[in-house]
Amino acid sequence: MKKSASSNKRKRRSIQKRLGAQWVALLGLVVATLGMAVGFAAFTKTLNISGTASVEKAVWSVRWDPDSFYEEGYVDTTAHSISDSSMTFQCTLSLGDVCGFDLDAINEGTFDAKLTSFTISGPTTAQQQYIAVRMFSYNGSSNLSWSTDGTYGTKINYGTTNVSSSNLRVSKMSGSTAGRLWFEIDAAFIQAENVNNMPTTNQNISITISFKFDQV
């Protein structure tokens, strides 16, 4: 009996010893795991790339360029004024005289533009018989010309003339260079086909030409 009791005591002690070792091992593993976690956490690095993308605003800007004005030299048109969207001139004509000038429309916007139509108005039906409007245009690759008396280019009537969509584009701003459409505009005092329509007194005749540009 005595032997058996001491044997049990040894067994119990042995078990207690093993349990203690397991706890130590478990604790060690926990510590090691935490340590490694902290260690790995320390070896984390975040690298950033930051950029600012600027998107330029859309601009629609087609206007007359006053610096491009050039008098053609037939009859004085120095009495003129030019703003962004309008130009006015004045000249005095005797029969056979022509007054004319060059003027560019420029495109400083972010869209291509095109001349879609123009309208000539002002002269009365009688005056239209002896006042001719002649226009030339060139955008660097295409040129078109029109005249109410058929002297140059396409013969047109007073009123609105549509321009083919494939012609006379005005390029958008490229770097510091604006797109450009050159015009020469002439007014001529011509012989009317019917002499009844010729003026027997001096006439002041207002001529307005409106050029319509659209976004391409």
Place this chain on the structure above:
Amino acid sequence: MGKLKKNKKDSPVKAFILPAFVFAVLFMAVGFAAYTKTLSVTGTTTTTAPKPLYFDSSSFDDESNGGTISNMSYTGTELYFKCVLPSVGKTCSFYIEVANIDSTDYQLSTLTMNNVSSTYYDFSVTLYDEADDVVFTSSGATGSGCWLYGYGYDGYLVTVRYKSGSGSKTLYPKLTLGYS
């Protein structure tokens, strides 16, 4: 019991999507419409009334034979031009009309050709009017009837011929018509 009708008010298409589309389309239309620009040119031309009778430059038609005409200029019923005749027998010749923009009838009373020596050159001016052809030459006029009716035209054929001499000659003839 009929079929249960669907409550249209519950349709999200009508309630939200359609108005949103309409708004979007209108917004885009306004946006696109903004990209149009009209540039204008306005001119005031003062036309000086011509004299009632004047040479109509648009009717000029060169009919020279060997000669060269240039520097044509007109002042009412006066006409100047430069004529180069390279050799004997060559001519400077042109057709031109005189317009009458008055209702009054006028009669040609004088015709003068200056700066053309009849020793070396023949000149002739043939007037075509509605009644007759009248020829004025360096040796005198023939024919009769020289009326230029109101709102009418008279046509003239002007010819200068190199008659005698040597070498090329340059002339500056001046033709003046007198109407009364």
